[in-house]
Amino acid sequence: MKTLIVAEAGVNHNGNLDMALQLCDAAKEAGADIVKFQTFKTENILTRQASLAAYQAENIGVTKSQFEMIKELELDFGSFKKIKEYCDKIGIQFLSTPDDQESLDFLTETLGMNTIKIGSAEVTNVPFIRKIGGKGLPVILSTGMATLGEIDRAIYELEHSGSGEITLMHCTSKYPCPYEEVNLRAIHTLSEAFMCKVGYSDHTEGIVVPIAAVALGAVVIEKHFTLNKKLPGPDHRASIEPAELRLMIDGIRNTEVALGDGIKRPSKGEELTKEAVRRSIVAACPIKKGMIFSSDNLLTKRAGQKGLPSEMWDYVLGMIASRDFSEDEPISL
Numbered sequence: 001m002k003t004l005i006v007a008e009a010g011v012n013h014n015g016n017l018d019m020a021l022q023l024c025d026a027a028k029e030a031g032a033d034i035v036k037f038q039t040f041k042t043e044n045i046l047t048r049q050a051s052l053a054a055y056q057a058e059n060i061g062v063t064k065s066q067f068e069m070i071k072e073l074e075l076d077f078g079s080f081k082k083i084k085e086y087c088d089k090i091g092i093q094f095l096s097t098p099d100d101q102e103s104l105d106f107l108t109e110t111l112g113m114n115t116i117k118i119g120s121a122e123v124t125n126v127p128f129i130r131k132i133g134g135k136g137l138p139v140i141l142s143t144g145m146a147t148l149g150e151i152d153r154a155i156y157e158l159e160h161s162g163s164g165e166i167t168l169m170h171c172t173s174k175y176p177c178p179y180e181e182v183n184l185r186a187i188h189t190l191s192e193a194f195m196c197k198v199g200y201s202d203h204t205e206g207i208v209v210p211i212a213a214v215a216l217g218a219v220v221i222e223k224h225f226t227l228n229k230k231l232p233g234p235d236h237r238a239s240i241e242p243a244e245l246r247l248m249i250d251g252i253r254n255t256e257v258a259l260g261d262g263i264k265r266p267s268k269g270e271e272l273t274k275e276a277v278r279r280s281i282v283a284a285c286p287i288k289k290g291m292i293f294s295s296d297n298l299l300t301k302r303a304g305q306k307g308l309p310s311e312m313w314d315y316v317l318g319m320i321a322s323r324d325f326s327e328d329e330p331i332s333l
Contacts, residue, residue, distance in 0.1 A: 003214050003252055004199070006095065006117075006222040007032035007245060011073040014233050020075065021086050022227060028092040030245040031253075035087060036095040036117060036222070039080055039107055042071045044100035069234065077106050084111045101131055108135050120144030120173050120201075123154050133161025140220065141166060142201050144173030148193055155194060167220060168194060170213075171201040175224075175238035182209055187216050203238050207248035214255045223248060277302060279310040283325040291321045298331065306330040 007027035013020035020037065027035035050066040075083075080096065087094035097117045098104035107113040116132050120142040123129075132139060139158055143151050151168065158166055170186045182204060190198045199220025200213035210221045226239040240248065266274060279300040287297050293316050300310040307330020308316060316331060325331060 001219065001256075003218065003256060004034065004220045005032045005249055005252060006034045006036050006220065008036050008201075008222050008224045008239075010036070010038050010224055010235055012224070012226040012231070012233060012235055012239060013037070013073075013075065014231060015073050015075060017075065017079045017082065019227065020079065020083055023225070024083065024087055024090060024092060026225070026227065026242040026245070028090050030225075030242055031249040032092065032245065034093040034095045036097065037075075037080070037083065038099060038119070039077075039096040039103040040070070040074065040099035041102055042067060042074050044102060046070065073233065077110070080106070081111065084113075098132075101128065104128075104131060104135070108137065114138070115140060118142060118154075120146065120171055123150055126153075126157055129154055129157045130161045133158040133163035136162045136164060138164035139166045140169060140199070142169040142171045142222075143190070144171035144201070148189075151190070151194070155196075165197075167197040167199055169199045169201040169220065169222060170218075172203060175203050175235060176205045177203040177238070179204065179209070184209065184213055184216055187213060187218055191217065205238065207240060207244055207251060210248060211251040211255055214252050215259065221252060275305050278305055279303070280305060280307040281310060281313060281316055281331045282307065283327055283329050283331060285327050287321050287325040289321055289323050293317055293319050293321060293331070301328070303330045307332050 007030065009020065009023040009027065013023060024035050046067055048065060048067045084094045095113065095115060095117055096107055097119045098107050099119065108116070115138045116135060117140045118129070118132060123141070123143060123146045141154060155166055168190050170190055172181050172183065174181060184200070187198050187200060197219045198217065199222065200210060200218040201222040202210040202213070203224065210223055213221060223245065224235055224239040225245045226236045226241060229236050229239060229241060280303040282299055282301045282303055284297050284299040291297065295317065298316065300313065319333070322333065
């Protein structure tokens with residue numbers, strides 16, 4: 001099954017429409033299926049007194065309120081309309097996470113977005129979860145910071161509000177995320193606990209972990225990317241650049257092919273190798289007609305699969321030679 005790859009532009013446009021369009025181009029050129037943003041009106045999602053998250057303060061390296069930082073990263077609805085139109089033009093699916101009711105209505109009713117991505121911060125936001133479920137659309141729910149109980153409640157609220165199919169995303173809400181906090185085996189836990197599709201939203205540095213997630217069964221991969229990791233902003237440091245995004249996608253596609261169908265059998269290439277390396281039973285020395293085959297006059301050697309295969313060793317021992325065999329000649333009955 002082909003993994004759905006979401007190139008997470010997020011707020012890495014730094015509030016600049018032209019940069020957002022460049023991110024769309026980069027995602028398309030890298031081979032992503034979807035380019036995703038975050039749509040919000042700052043006044044609707046946090047107070048002016050809200051402090052920065054620890055990673056935000058560390059990554060931007062300045063002292064300001066979370067409100068000030070988020071406001072600088074906000075794009076208006078008109079800009080998102082242009083982004084959606086541009087995505088349609090270049091042939092990549094547009095997706096954006098709504099962070100408030102007004103943005104949710106705009107994305108689904110004005111832009112016609114047909115899937116809703118819910119960020120980890122909203123897992124416990126019951127009234128908003130219910131509004132999202134009420135749209136009746138498929139949902140991709142990130143589960144960073146959440147317990148199984150909180151995820152269960154979110155799924156309950158979505159389903160009872162009328163949502164479409166729910167896909168969970170394992171996620172660790174730390175930017176960048178150290179390997180020891182990734183816990184990729186939680187992909188299996190979520191799948192077994194909720195019997196649904198499970199993907200992985202990655203915040204580690206590099207591309208190894210999302211590729212590994214595909215090998216563990218993730219059906220969706222979301223990865224933050226940026227035009228330049230050195231740009232100012234809270235998420236650039238935990239993002240990959242376009243060339244890395246291309247490498248990640250290539251790695252995922254190769255992994256999909258390598259996973260195969262799970263049936264253990266010789267591959268086409270192995271059939272040729274088998275002919276060259278599998279052993280046959282051969283005469284260890286000249287054997288005359290009427291002699292008894294034994295471990296003293298037989299050996300196993302590579303013989304291009306001529307004669308009897310080595311797995312018939314026990315069957316051949318004790319039998320009588322029906323003709324003469326020269327040394328190294330494959331044994332036949």
